[in-house]
Every structure is written in structure tokens, then in C-alpha cells.
Amino acid sequence: MQAKEILISKGVTPSRPRVAILGYLLEHYTHPTADEIFRDLRDSVPTLSLTTVYNTLKLFSELGLCLSLTINEKQACYDGHTHPHGHLLCTSCGKVYDIPQENSPLKLDSEYLHGHKVSEVHYYYKGTCSDCLSKNKNNN
């Protein structure tokens, strides 16, 4: 489904900024921050403001169209992959990587936990990514 159709199916008016931001998230599974999305889209959507980007991302998170990740406490980032999966933050380069859920130590057998209904599960790992590890090796 295209961004526009997804928005319509959720009952959201497919305004130009919304279509552009959702389209961006569906093309860039790099866990971009609001600043990065704004920087990349402002030329093609001249009316875009950073406030609109923040408000739109908040709306999308509430609708389950994207995940809002707080793995990096300095800046939230956003994920167009909404199925459950873990994330690793590289403390060396700051990139956020996907970790398949199979590798997560805690697995949910049901959508209920202690009588509470779970709608989102976040697994956060921190460490050094494979790219940074191999760069460090080459430098030594």
C-alpha cells in the first residue's frame, strides 16, 4: 500500500506533509530522527516545518503507523517497521540497528501480561555495532 492509501485507511486526511513523512518512513528503515526527516523533506515539501514533522510523527505513533523509539535519550527516532523487534544503539556511531525478535530474551506468549493488555513491546540493547568493531580492528 502507498502512504496515501494507508492514511485514508486509518481515517486520516492525506495532507502533503503526512504523505511525504509516511512515505519517507516506509522507504528509510534507518530509524531517522525528526530533524533528519525534516532536513531530507523540506526541499520537496516547502511548506513543511519542524513542528509539523513532530506533530505528524506523534499522530503516526498513536495510530500505530510508526514506532517512536527512545533508545537514544538525547533524541527520539522513528521506525516504519511496526512489527515487534528489538533495537541496538551503537554508542560509538549513534546508529540504531534492528534486532530480530527471536533473539530477544523476553518473549510474549500472549497479548496480556498480568491482566494488562500489551500494545507495544520495546527491547533496547546498547553496545558497539559490527561496523565500528571492524573499523577499530583495522585501525589497530
Ligand SMILES: [Zn+2]
Ligand atoms: Zn557503530
Ligand SMILES: [Zn+2]
Ligand atoms: Zn527498527
